[in-house]
Amino acid sequence: MSTDFDSSERHAAHPRGMSRRRLLGLAGGGTLGIVAAGATGGVLGRATAGTATAPVAPGSDAADAIPFTGRHQAGIVTPAQDRLHFIALDVTTDSRDDLVEMLKTWTEAARRMTAGQDAGPVGAVDGNEHAAPDDTGEALGLAASGLTLTIGFGPTLFTTADGRDRFGLAARKPAALVELPEFAGDRIDPAISGGDLCIQACANDPQVAVHAVRNLVRLGAGVVSVRWSQLGFGRTSSTSTEQATPRNLMGFKDGTNNLKAENGQALDRFVWVAPGDGGPGADWLAGGSYLVTRRIRMLVEHWDTVPLGRQEAAMGRRKGSGAPLGQRAEFDPVDLTHVVDGKPAIPADSHVALSNPTNAGTAILRRGYSFVDGSDGSGRLDAGLFFIAYQRNPETGFVQVQRNLAGDALNQFIEHTSSAVFACPPGVESGDDWWGRALFT
Amino acid sequence: MSTDFDSSERHAAHPRGMSRRRLLGLAGGGTLGIVAAGATGGVLGRATAGTATAPVAPGSDAADAIPFTGRHQAGIVTPAQDRLHFIALDVTTDSRDDLVEMLKTWTEAARRMTAGQDAGPVGAVDGNEHAAPDDTGEALGLAASGLTLTIGFGPTLFTTADGRDRFGLAARKPAALVELPEFAGDRIDPAISGGDLCIQACANDPQVAVHAVRNLVRLGAGVVSVRWSQLGFGRTSSTSTEQATPRNLMGFKDGTNNLKAENGQALDRFVWVAPGDGGPGADWLAGGSYLVTRRIRMLVEHWDTVPLGRQEAAMGRRKGSGAPLGQRAEFDPVDLTHVVDGKPAIPADSHVALSNPTNAGTAILRRGYSFVDGSDGSGRLDAGLFFIAYQRNPETGFVQVQRNLAGDALNQFIEHTSSAVFACPPGVESGDDWWGRALFT
Numbered sequence: 001m002s003t004d005f006d007s008s009e010r011h012a013a014h015p016r017g018m019s020r021r022r023l024l025g026l027a028g029g030g031t032l033g034i035v036a037a038g039a040t041g042g043v044l045g046r047a048t049a050g051t052a053t054a055p056v057a058p059g060s061d062a063a064d065a066i067p068f069t070g071r072h073q074a075g076i077v078t079p080a081q082d083r084l085h086f087i088a089l090d091v092t093t094d095s096r097d098d099l100v101e102m103l104k105t106w107t108e109a110a111r112r113m114t115a116g117q118d119a120g121p122v123g124a125v126d127g128n129e130h131a132a133p134d135d136t137g138e139a140l141g142l143a144a145s146g147l148t149l150t151i152g153f154g155p156t157l158f159t160t161a162d163g164r165d166r167f168g169l170a171a172r173k174p175a176a177l178v179e180l181p182e183f184a185g186d187r188i189d190p191a192i193s194g195g196d197l198c199i200q201a202c203a204n205d206p207q208v209a210v211h212a213v214r215n216l217v218r219l220g221a222g223v224v225s226v227r228w229s230q231l232g233f234g235r236t237s238s239t240s241t242e243q244a245t246p247r248n249l250m251g252f253k254d255g256t257n258n259l260k261a262e263n264g265q266a267l268d269r270f271v272w273v274a275p276g277d278g279g280p281g282a283d284w285l286a287g288g289s290y291l292v293t294r295r296i297r298m299l300v301e302h303w304d305t306v307p308l309g310r311q312e313a314a315m316g317r318r319k320g321s322g323a324p325l326g327q328r329a330e331f332d333p334v335d336l337t338h339v340v341d342g343k344p345a346i347p348a349d350s351h352v353a354l355s356n357p358t359n360a361g362t363a364i365l366r367r368g369y370s371f372v373d374g375s376d377g378s379g380r381l382d383a384g385l386f387f388i389a390y391q392r393n394p395e396t397g398f399v400q401v402q403r404n405l406a407g408d409a410l411n412q413f414i415e416h417t418s419s420a421v422f423a424c425p426p427g428v429e430s431g432d433d434w435w436g437r438a439l440f441t
Numbered sequence: 442m443s444t445d446f447d448s449s450e451r452h453a454a455h456p457r458g459m460s461r462r463r464l465l466g467l468a469g470g471g472t473l474g475i476v477a478a479g480a481t482g483g484v485l486g487r488a489t490a491g492t493a494t495a496p497v498a499p500g501s502d503a504a505d506a507i508p509f510t511g512r513h514q515a516g517i518v519t520p521a522q523d524r525l526h527f528i529a530l531d532v533t534t535d536s537r538d539d540l541v542e543m544l545k546t547w548t549e550a551a552r553r554m555t556a557g558q559d560a561g562p563v564g565a566v567d568g569n570e571h572a573a574p575d576d577t578g579e580a581l582g583l584a585a586s587g588l589t590l591t592i593g594f595g596p597t598l599f600t601t602a603d604g605r606d607r608f609g610l611a612a613r614k615p616a617a618l619v620e621l622p623e624f625a626g627d628r629i630d631p632a633i634s635g636g637d638l639c640i641q642a643c644a645n646d647p648q649v650a651v652h653a654v655r656n657l658v659r660l661g662a663g664v665v666s667v668r669w670s671q672l673g674f675g676r677t678s679s680t681s682t683e684q685a686t687p688r689n690l691m692g693f694k695d696g697t698n699n700l701k702a703e704n705g706q707a708l709d710r711f712v713w714v715a716p717g718d719g720g721p722g723a724d725w726l727a728g729g730s731y732l733v734t735r736r737i738r739m740l741v742e743h744w745d746t747v748p749l750g751r752q753e754a755a756m757g758r759r760k761g762s763g764a765p766l767g768q769r770a771e772f773d774p775v776d777l778t779h780v781v782d783g784k785p786a787i788p789a790d791s792h793v794a795l796s797n798p799t800n801a802g803t804a805i806l807r808r809g810y811s812f813v814d815g816s817d818g819s820g821r822l823d824a825g826l827f828f829i830a831y832q833r834n835p836e837t838g839f840v841q842v843q844r845n846l847a848g849d850a851l852n853q854f855i856e857h858t859s860s861a862v863f864a865c866p867p868g869v870e871s872g873d874d875w876w877g878r879a880l881f882t
Contacts, residue, residue, distance in 0.1 A: 083647075083674070085813065090820070124692055125761030129750030136745055137692020137760055138811070141685075191818060206524075206647075206674035210813055214690075214822065218745045225820030231813050233524070233647035233672065244582075249655075251565055251578020304577055304659045309570030319578055320566030370579075372526065372651055372672050373814065377632060379531070379666030381655065 064204070065144035068114040070427040071287055072272065075148030075202055076390050077261040077365065079240035083206040084232035084369040085213045086293065086386065088195025088420060089224040091157065096167040100440050102223040106151070106216055107434040116144030119215035136218065139211035147203040149212055151435045152291045152422025155179055157196040172439055174278030174285050176393045177423045180292065183416070184406045192228040192295065192418040200291070200388070202367075206233070228418070230295065232369020232386045239367060245322060245330065248385055249298050249370050250413070252315050253322035256330050257357075259365040270363045270397070271390050278423075284438035287426030289390045292364075292398040295371075295418035298384040303413045314409035316352025324352060334358075349409045360404050364389040364397045384414070394421055505645070506585035509555040511868040512728055513713065516589030516643055517831050518702040518806065520681035524647040525673030525810040526654045527734065527827065529636025529861060530665040532598065537608045541881050543664040547592070547657055548875040557585030560656035577659065580652035588644040590653055592876045593732045593863025596620055598637040613880055615719030615726050617834045618864045621733065624857070625847045633669040633736065633859040641732070641829070643808075647674070669859070671736065673810020673827045680808060686763060686771065689826055690739050690811050691854070693756050694763035697771050698798075700806040711804040711838070712831050719864075725879035728867030730831045733805075733839040736812075736859035739825040744854045755850035757793025765793060775799075790850045801845050805830040805838045825855070835862055 066074050091099060109119045118124055120134025127133050158173035159165055179194070199216055203209040210231075217226060236248040237255035241262050248254040259266055268274070275286040303311070312319055322330035326338040326345025334356050338345040346353050357363050367388040376382045391397025405411070425436055507515050532540060550560040559565055561575025568574050599614035600606055620635070640657055644650040651672075658667060677689040678696040682703050689695040700707055709715070716727040744752070753760055763771035767779045767786025775797050779786040787794050798804050808829040817823045832838025846852070866877055 092820075125749070125759070127749050129753070130748050132746050133692075133749050133752075133760070135692075136690075136741070138688045138690050140688060140692070140761075192815070207811065210674065210690075210811070210824075214741060214745075214824070217822065218742070221742065221746075226816040226822055227820075229813065229816045229822055231672070231674065231815075233651065233674070247579045247581060249577075249579055249651075251574075251576075251581070300577070300655060301659070301662065304655075305573050305662075307571050308566070308568050308574050311574075312570070318566070319574070320581075370648065370651070372670065374633070374670045374672075375667040379533075379668075381658065381667055381670055383651075383655070 063143075064146050065115050066146050066148050068111050068149070068428070069430050069433075073148075073150045073288070073424055073427045074114070075150035075200055076271070076289055076367070076424070077239055077267060078146075078148050078202070079243050079261065080235045080237050080367055081146045081148070081202040081209075082204045082235055083202070083209050084235075084386065084388075085201045085206070085209040085229070086232070086388070087199050087201075087213050087217070087229045088154070088227045089197045089199075089217075089220065090227045091166075091196045091223065092225050093223050094166070096440075098223050099167060100436075102220050103436045103440070104434045105219050107428060109215060109219055110149040110212075110435070113139075113212045113215065114144065114147045114149060116142075116147075119212075119219070136211065136215055138214075139208050142205055142208050142211075145203040145205035145208040147201065147208050147212055149216075150200040150202075150291075150424060152198040152200070152424040153177075153436065153439070154195045154197065154420065154422050156194065169439065172281045172284060174273075174282035174423055176278065176290065176395060177421065178394075180394065180399060180419050180421055183402050185411055185416070186419070187415045187417055188419050189417055192230075194420050195227045195422070197224060198291065198293075198420065198422045206231070230293075230371060230386050230418075232371050234370045236368045236370055236385055237366045239365065248368075249300055249383055250303055250311070250315070250410075252311075252317060252319055253330060254368070254385075255366050256317075256322055257334065259363055266363060267365070270392055271365050273392055277392065284436075285423055285425060288424045289392065290394045290397065291420075291422040291424050292387075292389045292391070292394055293418070293420045293422075294387040294398075294416050296385045296387050297382065297415045297417050299380070299413050299415070300383055301380050306413075313347050314350060314413075316346045316350030325350075347409065349407050351405070351408050351410045354404050354408050355401055360401045362391075362396050362400050364391045364401060390424070504584075505587050506556050507587050507589050509552050509590070509869070510871050510874075514589075514591045514729070514865055514868045515555070516591035516641055517712070517730055517808070517865070518680055518708060519587075519589050519643070520684050520702065521676045521678050521808055522587045522589070522643040523645045523676055524643070524650050525676075525827065526642045526647070526650040526670070527673070527829070528640050528642075528654050528658070528670045529595070529668040530638045530640075530658075530661065531668045532607075532637045532664065533666050534664050535607070537881075539664050540608060541877075543661050544877045544881070545875045546660050548869060550656060550660055551590040551653075551876070554580075554653045554656065555585065555588045555590060557583075557588075560653075560660070577652065577656055579655075580649050583646055583649050583652075586644040586646035586649040588642065588649050588653055590657075591641040591643075591732075591865060593639040593641070593865040594618075594877065594880070595636045595638065595861065595863050597635065610880065613722045613725060615714075615723035615864055617719065617731065617836060618862065619835075621835065621840060621860050621862055624843050626852055626857070627860070628856045628858055629860050630858055633671075635861050636668045636863070638665060639732065639734075639861065639863045647672070671734075671812060671827050671859075673812050675811045677809045677811055677826055678807045680806065689809075690741055690824055691744055691752070691756070691851075693752075693758060693760055694771060695809070695826075696807050697758075697763055698775065700804055707804060708806070711833055712806050714833055718833065725877075726864055726866060729865045730833065731835045731838065732861075732863045732865050733828075733830045733832070733835055734859070734861045734863075735828040735839075735857050737826045737828050738823065738856045738858050740821070740854050740856070741824055742821050747854075754788050755791060755854075757787045757791030766791075788850065790848050792846070792849050792851045795845050795849050796842055801842045803832075803837050803841050805832045805842060831865070 118135035122134045124133045124135040124137030158169045201209040201212045245253040278285045324334045372383040559576035563575045565574045565576040565578030599610045642650040642653045686694040719726045765775045813824040
């Protein structure tokens, strides 16, 4: 396999830890440098794969990287990136040591990939030809793209359905980490629900999100297997006041009144787990959050036949502006007492009325994505919203909101087809810290 | 439903045909104008949904639009956009008139959406509240995003499997428009194969591609139903010398020697159907092309365990540079006679060797996209390449290439799970022309 011509690439010196982009930008004497110039005289720089990311100058590799370390995990209040790859995994080993070792390996890989580097120190193309590469290569030349990786632990990691303490973690299980109840109208498919572990990968380039998940799966071989996996092509929530509100596949602005990164006190009240919250043994979760996912199929073919006025009455907002009915602009207050022509401007069974904090008495941080997963075999698109919510306690968060939505006028246009809950530990620190250290030690 | 406050929006005057973006930019006196400024003082402009597209100045709406009309359909040699939504449909009516009417309606909507406008002249938010909107709304505020819409006609549109002439088109069926043969190793699922019609939507914002497909499905209600649908998150081909070569999910640069928009003579020889090509009655297809799609699952978990040298030997190229083995740089010639250490530098069973024009005696224009469609239920990702190829004749194009790949060293890492062939008519002209006019009249 080796050839004379290729030796320059094999031996191209580059420090461990150098980013994918910097590698390609600086290795001008080797094969890679020649390729960077390529057939187009270098006009396209290092944008080797399909991406809307603008070309970047060599050395600016950290420009669009989001810090991996911190008090909380990134990817929760981080301004929502455009694309999602979410994965739930089953742990297939009985060895606690192997599980811990994988979490350490994952953390190291996550540190690297969120900084725009290969998953491992050797990289996709620079290793021993007799060994499998420690990166899969499809993100070579792509920027960090705002990648965040957020891990969660499912109820079954602590105790199996029949009560078995799989990894000696039963005493550390937070009281609030229980499977979600069944809700009216649920059409949950168990095959795409639950999971021992989850990873939420968000990025502005979908190939970067997919690359990250795929490499973590690779590094987990023999310890975990893929339970289910969901791509989301477009964000449907803003999690920062700096972001404009996107539209979901019903064509409406979604999440106008979402909790936002700037709502510090509300985040402490509604999103972050406080010491003592989780019951005896669960202090490891302080600074973390509970993650609820729901795959919500939208019956878009039906919805698209509904008159505009009825769509708006079901939602409780104007389709164009996003204004609450009876108001002028998107961020005008939702006033459930406002009456027009003797009737509530916002119908009592509208989504906005029933999910409003005034009714629900709580708040959740939403972080969902639109999906299209092919067709349903009956002539329709299988499309909708992959709903993601973070909260301090699922029972007083999503569960309470969802119970209030039992009479939601939108319900005839949607179906919940997947459900999961995870406890997301606090952030990792710099150095040798790793995902779940406080849980396992 | 109507309120005093909302009347300004209902009556906001804007000419028919004004683009989504211009509408939001200029309607400053109405609700939409207020919203455009929004909570952030207008900093984010009209980028209302998740997209990496930079904010654009009002009036610049056509900047990233690709012309819909022309001698050939757009979306074939158009520089490959980043994202894909492909859909295959079954015609559910027996009425030729209804089918023709739908094709005319589709053409008009395609003209509008590729220009960054709503699917219909009223729009998603400005219609009669008692009528369903003529646009679904999720692309409001998004740019044209390089959207192309390309239509194809499947063999079953002309004659059913039992030979029935459904729409009086049997005599117009091109001789080369026949179902693809079965190839060694095929694992084709009929439920996600074939189709009477197809639409390929490519765009740089996935929400724009999804929006376009979804609105064409909506406009086809009662005439067509969705047979299957495939999203692709990242392009794996370049179709212009202006584009850098992207990487597929094997981590390799894909399609280095692809036909490109700039290869005029080769396109006439290998891509565009010439008058007389299709046999008696098929001159309507002159200037068109045949489209072959193959959903190629990659067994990525297996591939990721393969040593670098063996990966490169199977591909026939270096993973880093993309250079043919034995050469220095990506675009160096593929020299199958080059010998290193007494052996061919490019192994005879490598993908590059077997698919090389020297062996295959033909060329096809590839336009594929990477996909991840969740998991396979057995602990692995369901990921791979949605292969798209355009050619002048499937028999001397894809079929010939694929037969040559029977011994491809890559075959043990891939599975073809879906297959389809379509005849794509020539481009439509300005004015009253419509998709398929030459076929139906």
